[in-house]
Amino acid sequence: MARITQLKTRIVCNRELAESYRYLEFESSCIAKAALPGQFVNIRVSGTSDPLLRRPLSIHGIKGRRVKVLYEVVGKATGILASKKPGDSLDILGPLGNGFNLDRAAPFSAKESNIVVAGGMGVAPLVFLAETLKKSKTQIAQAETIVLIGAKTKKFILCRKEFEALGFSVRIATDDGSLGFKGKVTDLLNSFCGKTRPGMIFSCGPRPMLQAVALAAAEKNIPAQLSLEEYMACGIGACLGCVVSTRQGYKTVCKDGPVFFGEDLIW
Ligand SMILES: Cc1cc2nc3c(=O)[nH]c(=O)nc-3n(C[C@H](O)[C@H](O)[C@H](O)COP(=O)(O)OP(=O)(O)OC[C@H]3O[C@@H](n4cnc5c(N)ncnc54)[C@H](O)[C@@H]3O)c2cc1C
Numbered sequence: 006m007a008r009i010t011q012l013k014t015r016i017v018c019n020r021e022l023a024e025s026y027r028y029l030e031f032e033s034s035c036i037a038k039a040a041l042p043g044q045f046v047n048i049r050v051s052g053t054s055d056p057l058l059r060r061p062l063s064i065h066g067i068k069g070r071r072v073k074v075l076y077e078v079v080g081k082a083t084g085i086l087a088s089k090k091p092g093d094s095l096d097i098l099g100p101l102g103n104g105f106n107l108d109r110a111a112p113f114s115a116k117e118s119n120i121v122v123a124g125g126m127g128v129a130p131l132v133f134l135a136e137t138l139k140k141s142k143t144q145i146a147q148a149e150t151i152v153l154i155g156a157k158t159k160k161f162i163l164c165r166k167e168f169e170a171l172g173f174s175v176r177i178a179t180d181d182g183s184l185g186f187k188g189k190v191t192d193l194l195n196s197f198c199g200k201t202r203p204g205m206i207f208s209c210g211p212r213p214m215l216q217a218v219a220l221a222a223a224e225k226n227i228p229a230q231l232s233l234e235e236y237m238a239c240g241i242g243a244c245l246g247c248v249v250s251t252r253q254g255y256k257t258v259c260k261d262g263p264v265f266f267g268e269d270l271i272w
């Protein structure tokens with residue numbers, strides 16, 4: 006497991022992407038060197054006790070010594086984070102958790118592909134995953150990768166260009182049909198799984214979406230790696246505040262996860 010660092014660092018960039026969606030960059034050569042796709046950082050946004058707890062945000066990518074994060078402003082902590090300027094300090098703990106497994110042997114044939122399924126802000130860790138797949142020499146990384154991105158509406162579709170720049174083909178689903186397929190990204194996944202049999206599915210997004218991905222994968226016996234979101238306190242496996250039920254017993258999302266194989270999860 007990568008070494009966990011706690012540090013005070015400076016914000017390099019913190020800008021709006023679309024309405025409540027924002028992009029953050031901070032410097033940390035330790036985290037930048039150690040981070041694996043699917044891992045996250047736990048950020049303390051204030052020097053006071055309000056909010057008391059750190060907030061988990063996925064590592065979206067690494068640029069030299071810098072760590073990239075995408076986040077949505079949904080409440081107090083992310084609101085405070087959004088008000089910060091380049092040069093402001095930030096207290097970070099990371100990299101945390103167990104990320105995506107790129108070594109697991111999948112039942113591949115030359116025709117099989119990886120499918121990456123992103124729902125809303127769930128796209129954040131999947132860009133880092135895609136960048137790592139592109140560089141990796143493992144069996145999984147040799148297969149073609151298709152990316153499915155879903156959101157409520159066109160303006161919340163993020164990172165399409167990043168995936169395309171890596172050479173991956175991207176399909177879009179929006180609930181209102183303002184871009185791409187009209188409907189859920191899981192409907193798009195089901196139609197893909199009807200035509201071809203992917204070798205591996207990687208996914209991150211809201212829990213109901215992940216459950217639907219797990220179901221689609223189980224029906225076709227396709228391994229699926231799902232990055233879960235759960236309310237967290239310590240972020241390091243100490244408080245048991247984030248446990249989920251698995252076929253191997255209770256597991257912490259922060260330390261054993263956040264990425265789990267769909268076949269192991271009990272919903
Ligand atoms: C491993 C992990 C990685 C994450 N990565 C990202 C990321 O890359 N980008 C991003 O925008 N968010 C991410 N999140 C969610 C993020 O941590 C929460 O949105 C954030 O903590 C909200 O803090 P807040 O004080 O602004 O909102 P709060 O006031 O705490 O909550 C506001 C609203 O958000 C909901 N909410 C808060 N935390 C969670 C959670 N953990 N799971 C589900 N719903 C929640 C609450 O129910 C409430 O409706 C991640 C969560 C986990 C566990």
Ligand code: FES
Pocket residue numbers: 236237238239240241242243244245246247248257258259260
């Ligand atoms: S948040 Fe404390 S064990 Fe996961």
